[in-house]
Amino acid sequence: MLIYIATICLIVLLLIIISLLYERRKMQKQIHTISLELNRILTDETDEKVMLFTSDNKISSLIEQINCALESRQKARTDFRKSELRSKRMLSNVSHDIKTPMTVILGYLEIMRLDNRCQMDMLGKVEKKANEVMNLINEFFTLAKIEAGDIDFTMSRIDINEFCKEIILDFYEILTEKDIQVDIQIPNKKLYVYSNQEALKRILLNLITNALRYGSDGKYLGLYIHDNETKITIDIIDKGKGIRKVQKEHVFERLYTMDDSRNKEVQGNGLGLTIAKELAEKLGVTISLESEPYIRTAFSLELSRIKY
Secondary structure: OHHHHHHHHHHHHHHHHHHHHHHHHHHHHHHHHHHHHHHHHHHHOOOOOOOOOOOOHHHHHHHHHHHHHHHHHHHHHHHHHHHHHHHHHHHHHHHHHHHHHHHHHHHHHHHHHHOHHHHHHHHHHHHHHHHHHHHHHHHHHHHHHHHHOOOOOOOEEEEHHHHHHHHHHOOHHHHHHOOOEEEEEOOOOOOEEEEOHHHHHHHHHHHHHHHHHHHHHHOEEEEEEEEOOOEEEEEEEEOOOOOOHHHHOOOOOOOOOOOOOOOOOOOOOOOHHHHHHHHHHHHOOEEEEEEEOOOEEEEEEEEEEEOO
8 A cells, every 4th residue: 555655656756847847848948939039139120029928927027028128228229319310410400500601701701802892891791690600609508508507597586577578678679670460468467486587588588589580471479478376377479380290399309490491581500499498497397389380389388486
């Protein structure tokens, strides 16, 4: 009887050992398959995932973790490619924006060399083009300082209604010259925010300049202020050609310009909205965009309201 029981135990033990060896070999084979598949994906730099059907929970968990890592790697690669394309476009735009006025300057200088009678007129034009180059360089320095955190944002209480009225006055001449209808809608009460005056002014100046540059064909500029218990919203509105959906995703990218940005009538350097966005983020201000061509294009700033 004891011999019979011992025999049964040995058979069961043997079967367990065989089963374990089989499972181990099966797992090793699956891991080898996963390794080969992963190596192929990494070598070919594809966006594939490791696909292997298995009933082993540990292997399934391993595959899931590998695929998560692959997804993160693929996203990083995609982001890098986008960044690389933006850098190439930035270099191309900078080259154009600097080369164009410099070519004009050299042309004026050559005219001055050949004809002394028009020197004063040519000097004025040379100065204008030189200032364009200097403004572009200054914009780059400003953006670099913002991104590096080298600007000290001293905060203070601002009467936003009076603040916006003063900013609009800076554009009086160009608004009159372009015969643009100005629509200012400001509540008849005191509204205060806690912010940095210079940075907030720069944001509004850039947004208004952008509206006049790209939306002046609508002959309208609106500045609306509305509020609730906790927030104040400032809308800068034009009724020009607007911004297409595909462009909305990119307007705040550095050196991104509209299709006709090389038209001298609307030429910009593509940094104004980027600087506005960066400053807004530093101040904790939300900036958004809505656009319906020739009806309403609005850049909106949302600020926290204070009551003292």
